[in-house]
Amino acid sequence: MTYTGDVRPGDPADVRELDEVVLRKLAVGPAANNAYLLTCRRSGAQLLVDAADEPERLAALLRDASAGSRLDLVVTTHQHADHHRALASVVALTGAPVAAGDADADAIAAATGVHVQRRLHHGDTLTLGHLVLEVVALRGHTPGSVALVYREPEHVHADGAVAGRAHLLTGDSLFPGGVGATGGDEARFTALYRDVVERVFERFGDDSWVYPGHGADTTLGVERPHLAEWRARGW
Template structure:
């Protein structure tokens, strides 16, 4: 079946099958968060992006093969509320942005900085530090050697705009500048975007609206 990224709380995962990587997207409540399970096809190693909520849903998605790593995109509670149980049940290594780790009440094993590489089996993900939604938000970029890139943006980029900066003009300007520079400035239009909530998009679909976002201020 063709991947769409359209998932609902309580519904099944949608699976994006790439040559070297399988990406399973699931929605969990109560805040309609997305969690993403990445599986290296060569080794079977797995990594979870955001243990957001519903630990049993996430553990069922992970299955008997376990998960080696859990990456938390940022420190807001709706993105880590299942982290203690998932990490405790699986022994997974925990990752978070260096500037956000102190706001996550589960110990962070690896403090992530801009440009750091996180591996899942033979697959490499590059972290991009994006400031504004929180001080230490990170996006993860998978530059697929067989196709276009894929980026997991947490709450920093959605269809229609960047993440909430709580009407702080300085934070908004910083976030949009980081997103423009580190994502739009480095990646092609075909790049698939997997956000922390809601539907997926592509950089190409959003790129024409960057000036509009900056003008409106949110």
């Protein structure tokens, strides 16, 4: 297994292998957006989080991960263009349905010409083969921003696996060092900070892994001591 937690455009994908899932991370496009491919190890089902850019590299990622280019679902974390520039191409290639937060779904469809078949709400679950992912709405960066949460099973066997640990794919709502941008809008910041604290930090343990929409990964344990600092500075 290789996993550094950080990739740059042009690098090969980082790969994390857990008991039930293989998670691949690939940075694409000029903004180094992180695209994540989750593969259920038992069924081969696959989910792509953010078809952000460079569709040819995303297609190669699919081919490397499975026999063919199987893709069961694309989740777009929010409506900003740098997170869905390759969406139409990926859907045309794979026929995969698309899911996004309800409040962002219309904007994504208008920008990409792709129908959003599933409109996500806080507390929804997505089934990927034998995996279950929880939807966590984190409002503020955009109205419909969503994160996905996968929990490792209570009995684990793979190297590096931790029973019950959460893995959070947070889009642009949570990064190392703070929450996502809210344009200097106090109401948007307050909403996002509240959701991140109540729906993420108050629910999940310090060993929970955070996979953001750009840049390196982090854990909740690393970020938790700085929550008051984030609130005081307002970003």
